[in-house]
Amino acid sequence: MEVEVDIRVDGTPHRLTVDVRTTLLDALRERLGNTSAKKGCDHGQCGACTVLLDGRRVNSCLVLAVAHDGAEVVTAAGLAPDGELHPMQHAFIRHDAFQCGYCTPGQVVSAVGMLREAEAGWPSAVTAGQPAGVGSGGGDGPTGAMLTDDEVRERMSGNLCRCAAYANIVPAIQEAARR
């Protein structure tokens, strides 16, 4: 079964005819030539395919394109629309927060989405997980400037780096959060 979907990717509108089985990740890579989001595990476990879908970070490998007709998608490439790097991308470079680089676009997009979540006051298992906070359910989530190592690790646990560049990814994200 083929269907027509409209999706806006990194600011550019597209109309595509896709097989209903097409994931958003495959639509981006195979149909639109946008290879920014990477196919790692293709099962939602590694985070290499992370994009912002209507403003929220998601695994694009588990999203059927047909179910998101009209969606706004931002990939890591879209964070630097005119070649001007996003502060998160600058921070990753400054901290050497990668080795092979395959997970990096997913890490960067996930980190941008994660900081928005923290700024909106969303708690994490680290923020909300302490029984000392019983009764209050934990306070508001930390602001970007207060993201401890543990907070960043917990909130970024959906992005794996097989080169284990975590030791530099965490401070890169914290630096971007302070800006």
Add this chain to the structure above:
Amino acid sequence: MRTFRYERAGTVSGAVALLAEAPHGAFLGGGTNLVDLMKLDVARPDLLVDVRRLTSDRVEELPEGGVRIGAATPNSDLAADPLIRRRYPMLSQALLSGASGQLRNLATTAGNLLQRTRCPYFQNVTTPCNKREPGTGCSAIQGHQRDLAILGTSPECVATHPSDLAVALAALDAVVRTVGPDGERVIPMTELHRLPGPEPQRDTVLQHGELITAIDLPPLPFAARSHFRKVRDRASYAFALVAVAAAIDVADGVVRDVRVALGGVAHKPWRAAKAEELLRGGPADAERFRQAAEAELADVRPLPGNAFKVPLARNTMVRTLLDLTGGLR
């Protein structure tokens, strides 16, 4: 992935009618489990009825002090909801201890409950599995046993339900509102999921085509003092080996009321009714907590590879209750 027909229903009754006519169809919510299982050729629906935009995606206060959660509410919104965090903190903690940030943004509340009860062999189409293909045998019982169930198992299936949310909801006496081919009904959360028995292919009591529209939480003032503790092989983004959801009301050192449920131990979220009964009216101390935990676990049937879950479940129950009551006295 096998091909399928895709439909987006305009109404709940329309969605139910569409699926009623398609015995091999399925509802599609966030898709985080279903799309994955379709890629693995474990799920083979010939029709997907997209219900993600069909039901409410909000949390609202009910007049008698309870809370109604729309079925389509994303896991991340539910976890961050101020009302949920204030009145039922263990519910927020349970959600935040599950999956990853990306998955929680996609996954819906009803979809979280209806993710498949599973084990690694269920996901692997090259191995026999009674849940995936009834009558073919269970590979897990003789296989890798670390994650398997210790309570309510059958010779046919030892898989566990992986949802943390479901454990908290079971402890809180939540009810699930549905619309199906036979009309509306309300199902207690503790009765939504089944034990495997001889029919492990059925995870829940829902009929084919029955759609969850909302989950209602009754008022439970002492749940403002509640906690979800999850023990797992990694610090984050891993299924529970054992999880405990608990709320307790203590006055003058005596337990007035208590709610306890376990995760990671059974084919369904396990409400610890025996432990609760022993705890009510008794002293809020470590010795009684241990007795209650042991009573709950009296009927365990562990396998060699998951026998560690028995003391782990006991200790996690005791520790969670101690944390809630101010620690050792």
